[in-house]
Amino acid sequence: MTEYNFAYLDEQTKRMIRRAILKGLAIPGYQVPFASREMPMPYGWGTGGVQVSAAVLTPKDTFKVIDQGADDTTNAVSIRTFFQRTAGVATTTATSDATVIQTRHRIPEEPLHEGQILVYQVPIPEPLRFLEPRESETRKMHSLEEYGLMHVKLYEDISRHGHIATSYAYPVKVEGRYVMDPSPIPKFDNPKLGDMAAIQLFGAGREQRIYALPPYTQVVSLDFEDHPFEASKADHPCGMCGATDSYLDELIIDDAGGRMFVCSDTDYCEARQATGHKGKDAA
Amino acid sequence: MTPLLSVQGITKRYGAHIGCADVSFDLYPGEVVGIVGESGSGKSTLLNCMAGHLTPDAGQVVFDTRTDGPRDTITMSEPERRMLGRTDWAFVHQHARDGLRMGVSAGGNVGERLMAVGDRHYGDIREKATDWLGRVEIDASRVDDRPTTFSGGMQQRLQIARNLVTGPRLVFMDEPTGGLDVSVQARLLDLLRGLVRDMGLSAIIVTHDLAVVRLLADRLMVMKSGRVVEAGLTDQVLDDPQHAYSQLLVSSVLQV
């Protein structure tokens, strides 16, 4: 591990990324361009998040990685191992013990506390991209607060499906100013974005953008008066721990098409089971 | 009476080449002015300068704003100008695909300007969109269809609905009937004439087609090589052209 600088990136690169992060924190929801570096992993693996983590990690940190809520997917394990090797930081799966959590597609169920940093992996940072492919135009729309187009997307949803069918990467407005893509988290997680005690950092590697939410930022999910935002989830308790307040994955458990709903946040589910909570499918 | 739009000395060069030069005129509320001239005479350049799509090298475009009275739109801030572009101004492009979002339903296309100015009630937006489809003779049942499934004439009518839904006071049109079949053109012209009359719209219409201005325009400007060579009441200019070039144009020698 001595052949790498601490956390793989050289100090100058980390300084450049930290400057982008600070700017992002100063202008919540604003996409700050940064010079994304090659990382020894494919883009789909969250190189934006990895670079942000590399820039904020210190030797004393405890690092956790989740992929769709789970600590044990190939993706999560590789990123965790990467920083174990290159930064020598302690790692954990326990949400409350971690000081830096890198995530793909989820916000942990357990409320985060002050001093923690949540780092999101972002594939497409531009929420207006879907309807306006021209970067020059979307930049202007952000700077002039011309966000009507965002509602056109929601309008299209309702006209096609009878309700707002967007169920992840659901657009939000930050502090009444910038419209932001919260990365592909389920809209169930959207209410957690606002007023969070932890720092939230978003890194898009391929698109070379960083944005941020400082602690206790106002974040509002866009909607219509007659179609208000709803943080929906599957209407079941968790089969393993019985939780009724957590986001669930639907698993097919046998060839006969048997199904089971379990917490997508594995740490949350296991911690509940360890304290005696039991769902109907638990052995 | 204060002109709705007062254009003074508009000049636009493309490098050493003249786009349009030293054009001045006033447009009064409720008036329709036609701009005619051969291809390359500077009609679109002038229109785009007035509508804020191009920045002229010289001149003023003074618009009588609702809140602050006459303001030079060239020197006002970009956010203010873009706000005008979504509210009091409308722009109808020759090619509907330049003025529509082809990946968005007809209802979404018409509703966009409403949402841009802050409408947040889905039911109301949809109702207004449906109403406007009716006013441009598109069946309400097509409200969720994309413009890609529409004929050229329907697309053009959709573009007009999308522009007029916020009740603009000034409409810029660049060859609104260009590229359409003659019978489709006639229907569109009828529709436009009705809308202009019913809504008391002021409009500036660029066209090659003298029949279009004969039907729609109160006054006419004839352009050649970037300059206005003759201007006056439409019937006067068409029936008794004074400038040699206008005479050629009217005698249809130059018509394409």
Ligand SMILES: Nc1ncnc2c1ncn2[C@@H]1O[C@H](COP(=O)(O)OP(=O)(O)OP(=O)(O)O)[C@@H](O)[C@H]1O
């Ligand atoms: N982007 C540009 N760059 C350079 N020259 C241009 C540009 N746009 C227009 N011109 C030139 O400016 C002159 C006026 O063009 P403009 O498009 O305004 O004419 P027009 O009257 O609208 O013609 P048409 O009837 O063919 O649409 C022409 O000589 C044209 O070649």
Ligand SMILES: [Mg+2]
């Ligand atoms: Mg033209």
Ligand SMILES: [Zn+2]
């Ligand atoms: Zn559970």
